[in-house]
Amino acid sequence: MSIQAVTRGYELVDEQKGVDAMAGALSEEPCIGFDLECASGLHHYEKRVCLIQLASPGASYIIDALAGLDLSPLRKMLEDPAVEIVMHDADFDMRSLDRDFGWRPRNIFDTLIAARLCGHRQFGLSSMLEQHFGVKGSKRFQRADWTIRPLPEAMLEYAACDVRYLIELRDRLDAELKRLGRADWAAVRFAEREMLRFEPDTRPLFARVKGARDSCDSRALAVLNELAELREEISKSLDLPPFRVISDEALIDLAVKPPRDVEDVKRRRGMHPHCRQRAAGEIVAAVKRGQAGRGLSWPSSPGKRKRTFQSADMMEVIKSWRAKVAAEHDLEPDLILSMRSIKELARGVSLEEVMRQEASASWGKGGIKESLARLLGDCRSRR
Secondary structure: OOOOEEEOOOOEEHHHHHHHHHHHHOOOOOOEEEEEEEEEOOOOOOOEEEEEEEEEEEEEEEEEEOOEEEHHHHHHHHHHOOOEEEEEOOOHHHHHHHHHHOOOOOOOHHHHHHHOOOOOOOOOHHHHHHHHHHOOOOHHHOOOOOOOOEEEEEHHHHHHHHHHHHHHHHHHHHHHHHHHOOOOHHHHHHHHHOOOOOOOOOOOOOOOOOHHHHHHHHHHHHHHHHHHHHHHHHHHOOOOOHHEEEEHHHHHHHHOOOOOOOHHHHHHOOOOOHHHOOHHHHHHHHHHHHHHHHOOOOOOOOOOOOOOOOOOOHHHHHHHHHHHHHHOOOHHHHHOOHHHHHHHHHHHOOHHHEEEEOOHHOOOHHHHHHHHHHHHHHHOOOO
């Protein structure tokens, strides 16, 4: 089927002519709701986009991203600066699109950011839909396997609901932002979303094992790294996430208390049956390679700055100011100033440099930068 109309209000696109028809239907829309459903790493080894949901004021579409379709018409829409793309919490979607397709959507309106800047404390999409439209969200499929085909209608309806109301929600939040005088502030935050990119984890495998830092010496880390590499190979071959092949706790146990032989491996817990049976010998061999090699040390954080003195008193003063300003505007403190900025100001970085990273500096009506400048000036004059 190309576009399959479904009685509950969405159209399933799983053939190429359906992509072309959808692109034609959306070609004149100035605003498009957008969402993704992905294989999240709970069910399979590889994380990948499984569904792409789009909505206009009059229609909702679900694209099967695993159907081998040419999605270039969709990329053209998403990267067109004349088309506003409405997402709820764009961070995950932007990184996923970059990872799988190299797409860079533009002109984003993030309803989560908008809701927070409007002072909402319940800003999850389910909460927002219930508050504004009386639609009770469901968490039934949050941990579902989106790679299965065919997808049950209930899962498709769940996916469609995530975009069906996005444009109307955007309009309500935009009006609220303008009433509060925070539209410019939001625009800076939205523009930041455009710069999000997928960042692969470049740490050695042993450093990704939870609990390894506190449990392993340099020799155990060498063994752990060999085991972690083997776990990746097995996970990929079985198409299972690594934690379902050997748990982190079991991996550390094997590194700290190395098995003597295959029979010892078979007695260990926290492993997939494949590891106790077919791969038991490989586990013993990996342990021996780690014991024979050089010990490893924990890597330093990439891009970590050289430690400099931070004034604890100054940090507390700025945090108190931030809490007061946030309360005055009925906002959460991190929207006023991030902890990173507080630390930089406390160690002497200039206000101009710090505020270049803060979207709140663009909110002229709030006077954030001016108020902070007065605070820092008062602190210096008392020294």
